[in-house]
Amino acid sequence: MPTERPTIADVAERAGVSKGLVSFALNDRPGVAPQTRERILAAARELGWQPSLRARALSVNRAFALGLVITRDPEIITGDPFYPSFIAGVERELAPAGQALVLSVVPDEEAELAAYRKLVADRRVDGIFITDLRHDDARIALAEELGVPAVTLGRPEGPSPFPAVSMDDRAGIEAAVDHLVGLGHRSIAHVAGPARMLHGSRRRKAFEDAMARAGLRATMVVETDFRAADGARATRDLLARHEDPTAIVYANDPMAIAGLGFAQRAGLRVPEHLSITGFDGSDIAEHIYPALSTVATDAVSWGAVAARVLLQEIAGENPGDTDLPPARFVPRESTGRRPEPPTRRPRT
Amino acid sequence: MPTERPTIADVAERAGVSKGLVSFALNDRPGVAPQTRERILAAARELGWQPSLRARALSVNRAFALGLVITRDPEIITGDPFYPSFIAGVERELAPAGQALVLSVVPDEEAELAAYRKLVADRRVDGIFITDLRHDDARIALAEELGVPAVTLGRPEGPSPFPAVSMDDRAGIEAAVDHLVGLGHRSIAHVAGPARMLHGSRRRKAFEDAMARAGLRATMVVETDFRAADGARATRDLLARHEDPTAIVYANDPMAIAGLGFAQRAGLRVPEHLSITGFDGSDIAEHIYPALSTVATDAVSWGAVAARVLLQEIAGENPGDTDLPPARFVPRESTGRRPEPPTRRPRT
DNA sequence: CTGAAAGCGCTTACAG
DNA sequence: CTGAAAGCGCTTACAG
16 A cells, blocks of 8 residues: 555654654765664664655656657567667666666657657656657757757767767678678669668768779669668669669668568579678577678667766766767678679579 | 746746646646636646646656566567567557656566566556566566556466456467468477466467367477577477478567578478468568468557556556457468478488 | 755645 | 645755
């Protein structure tokens, strides 16, 4: 029963002191005689008193919680390998700090902004994570307007007052292209994420740069929405072209896996006829056949570091930007030597 | 600035009434003259007043939030198709109700119980979801002890005071087996989830029952931990046996996909040499090649209904148990006719 | 080193 | 229909 629960007044009474002193003793504030503190702590223990977070929250004007809102339609979220790991990393940092994570999942960008507003209007959180950064991301201005501490995953394009925690994904894409070029490929396509998303366009740019550096033209790029079905569709479109690619660099694993499926269904052998690379380093990628060459990111660390930075910011420190070790390319079975042009492969 | 924020006192002053009346007007309590209410609401609007959830929480002794703790090591969570969809469903119900979801992700069962205790000790939530039920699940007793409303996904074995929201998974497994038997298979194996988990052992039982009904012996069953790597390992073990199976029923999609990968790597063609079924209906399952025959569950609805039931329970209603439409088998390309015994396939 | 009191921003009997 | 006051359970100046 809720009423059974002892309060600070019960502890004070039992210890024969004022409520204020109990509070001081509990929070290790100076100015409590050692033996008095002992007496208080003992009384608290005997009563099984747990201070009310609710009351504390009202007094000190803090929520002791951080907010994450994920924008993704329920359908696509299933396959996303990023968030579950990211959240596990966040929790790793929050739990020991006595903080909680409040999570919102919304279907679109409009609902997303509303969710952030609601979260801070209700003062449910002391700070927010801003993930999946977009061009001209409205959330930066919103967070400023709301006056809520925030941390961004990656650096936004415009000016931002918030610390960024970044993990370079360019190097991984470039390594993938270099690897393919080293295997003799010259006709390399890219299945990109949405251009409005920073990591979508950044990976595409990395692809184009790497191609240019190799003296190749990046003519075969198709933009998608990061979903598995898009990966299959994009692969179909690419293979239907005249100058069909001998290798495809996908912007994430689900699309790469779906692309692999499409290619195989079309009668192509991977990597004999077509080489494929992904991005994420999802668990399943190494268990499919052929095992997917991909760019592995450490989403768990990303979550842990982002949480830590946000906590520091809330505590009034000035964490500044931090760069995590870059995502790295992991060659596996889905990439191989470029097929001989003439007898290359059956037409699809 | 936090201090700028108007409080109920500001609204009362501006409307020329007491704080109590403002509260009554806001909460649609009877006993406020229509024009007084108008005046109050107008004042609130003009000041941009948002009632403090924190203060309300302290007054009414409610958190306006629900708790979910997910027990899974960070590594395996990546591939799990269930939770993201489940959470999306939960949110669909919570957001309109002004409720929030607080999420904990913990690595093991010990941390799990601690997480629940902490969540309710801090009164961070008004009710909790109990997912991934186990045999003799300690969480039922814990929730009772803590006196916190709860909802279980599926019915626990022992007595439980909490409403259960169930989705029959037996029928899907049975349909998978029937389908395989119809295709001529007689040597069918099962890659099961952990026996300590209710859905792990229930799916296994469903498999065994279906086999018995078909007059077959379920001799080939290997237990796993539900992770993709286990699926590959179990497949290897099964194929190494003398009486190797012509079909394998996996307890989830990640294991089925990994099993497919292993079989293909071993030189088997699916479904010509080996038929395979999964469980989950994950997005990627239909994009791999061959497309995975699987049992589709509606995790989104499950989340929505569980949230609704929990909210009702918290409101003092007595929701009772509810049964969702059963998961259904979706045949695709990974299942086919049983191969001819003699020339069946290359040895692994 | 300690106490008494006010305050955080709401809600809710209790009177009138 | 409305007001004044107490209460939710803490924290924090302010005195002594």
